[in-house]
Amino acid sequence: MSRVDLAELDFFSPDVQECPFHVYRQLQDEAPVWQMPGTNVFVVTRYNDVREIIRDPGRFSSSFSALLNAGSSNDDATAIYQQGYEMVETLLTQDPPRHRVYRNLVNKVFSNKRIEGMRPDIEAITESLINDWIDEGEVDLLNRFCVPLPIYVIADQLGVPRSELTLLKKWSDASASRLGRLADEDQQIQNAKDIVEFQHYFADLIDRMREHPEDNIISDLANNTIDEGRLLTKPEALGMIQQILVAGNETSTNAIAGGVVLLIQNPDEQAKLRGNPELINSAVEEILRLETPTSGMWRRATQDTEIDGVAIPEGSFLMVRFAAGNRDESIFPCGGDMRVDRDNADSHLAFGQGTHFCLGAQLARTELQVALTALLQRTDNWALVEGKNSLKHHPNVLLRGLMDLHIAFDKVS
Numbered sequence: 201m202s203r204v205d206l207a208e209l210d211f212f213s214p215d216v217q218e219c220p221f222h223v224y225r226q227l228q229d230e231a232p233v234w235q236m237p238g239t240n241v242f243v244v245t246r247y248n249d250v251r252e253i254i255r256d257p258g259r260f261s262s263s264f265s266a267l268l269n270a271g272s273s274n275d276d277a278t279a280i281y282q283q284g285y286e287m288v289e290t291l292l293t294q295d296p297p298r299h300r301v302y303r304n305l306v307n308k309v310f311s312n313k314r315i316e317g318m319r320p321d322i323e324a325i326t327e328s329l330i331n332d333w334i335d336e337g338e339v340d341l342l343n344r345f346c347v348p349l350p351i352y353v354i355a356d357q358l359g360v361p362r363s364e365l366t367l368l369k370k371w372s373d374a375s376a377s378r379l380g381r382l383a384d385e386d387q388q389i390q391n392a393k394d395i396v397e398f399q400h401y402f403a404d405l406i407d408r409m410r411e412h413p414e415d416n417i418i419s420d421l422a423n424n425t426i427d428e429g430r431l432l433t434k435p436e437a438l439g440m441i442q443q444i445l446v447a448g449n450e451t452s453t454n455a456i457a458g459g460v461v462l463l464i465q466n467p468d469e470q471a472k473l474r475g476n477p478e479l480i481n482s483a484v485e486e487i488l489r490l491e492t493p494t495s496g497m498w499r500r501a502t503q504d505t506e507i508d509g510v511a512i513p514e515g516s517f518l519m520v521r522f523a524a525g526n527r528d529e530s531i532f533p534c535g536g537d538m539r540v541d542r543d544n545a546d547s548h549l550a551f552g553q554g555t556h557f558c559l560g561a562q563l564a565r566t567e568l569q570v571a572l573t574a575l576l577q578r579t580d581n582w583a584l585v586e587g588k589n590s591l592k593h594h595p596n597v598l599l600r601g602l603m604d605l606h607i608a609f610d611k612v613s
């Protein structure tokens with residue numbers, strides 16, 4: 201693969217984001233902490249550097265929402281946002297010690313017991329989705345499986361009727377698009393409308409759950425207390441629900457879809473997994489490592505500091521590239537290759553580490569294990585349908601996900 205001229209590299213351009221792996225490799229070799237020319241942004245690509253940064257919230261703050269909002273500051277969108285609720289920093293963009301207050305609350309709400317209790321529901325949803333197309337021999341797997349599965353799971357847990365799938369998907373897409381900062385003006389306005397609609401829908405639901413509590417996540421968020429025993433404000437609760445919705449939908453969808461493509465492109469590994477179904481957990485970790493649905497995240501330097509010998513001035517932004525770290529050859533030999541029985545696949549950074557370690561990691565792992573196990577058991581001879589797959593990804597600097605996935609298959613009788 202040809203080397204790029206780093207002085208000219210536009211790292212966040214859609215072309216580089218579509219196929220970034222040779223660029224990651226070059227950066228790791230030549231400039232592992234690379235300052236984007238003419239900016240105060242440093243792109244970090246080596247595993248150990250990424251890890252050092254995300255485990256040190258004192259030096260590297262997650263308070264980067266000003267940066268996320270910078271791309272969506274057109275006047276029309278701003279006016280629309282004013283009809284909704286203010287954005288409050290709760291989880292992803294909050295630092296300790298305040299972060300801990302919110303995180304303790306959602307840890308309770310997302311307890312291991314609750315997630316384990318969800319497994320039968322995830323299995324039932326998976327089976328019923330497959331039943332819908334199992335006799336057709338060809339399926340739009342993205343829209344008829346990978347998208348609805350995590351949305352139905354989270355809808356059940358949030359206490360939202362499954363009939364609202366289209367709304368949940370729309371709101372989740374809008375929030376993801378806002379996060380990814382590649383939306384054009386029209387898209388920014390549509391995002392604003394969708395996000396405000398989401399806020400009003402859930403604000404009403406919070407009221408209803410406060411009047412009549414139920415056994416679901418919204419009810420728990422609505423009725424648990426923080427600080428000196430007060431309930432969450434609406435903006436606090438909405439901020440958390442929005443993160444759970446986006447983080448939980450897009451990423452899991454993208455991991456399942458990406459996993460199926462990897463297994464199609466690596467038939468020997470697929471055969472190994474079919475022959476040894478007990479490898480499913482390590483195969484899922486390998487898929488998370490290679491796909492890394494959250495390709496990267498932001499941090500802000502709180503002081504003049506240094507990473508891997510490179511001086512980082514206070515106030516600089518760091519783009520920590522989980523997807524690059526996950527292919528670092530010093531940690532994962534032949535890191536671009538899929539090996540469903542790789543020993544250390546679960547050392548990947550796909551869920552981050554430390555303070556902001558993914559709240560939904562256990563849920564996502566369960567969804568992936570259940571989904572891939574059922575697909576492998578009930579269908580065989582997978583192939584990408586010619587002419588229907590671009591294999592391109594949505595333009596987004598933080599989240600990586602396929603735009604389409606149509607597969608042909610045989611039903612296992």
Ligand code: HEM
Nearest residue numbers: 291292447448451452455494550551552556558559560564
């Ligand atoms: C394959 C699926 C998933 C991937 C790859 C993923 C990835 C990540 C990553 C990398 C972070 C850390 C970000 C940082 O360090 O700044 C994170 C945080 C988070 N994730 Fe996930 N996630 C997934 C699924 C989920 C699910 C299913 C949920 C919830 C239902 C969820 C909720 C969250 C939340 C709320 C945070 C913020 C935690 C905090 O700041 O304390 N994620 N996720």
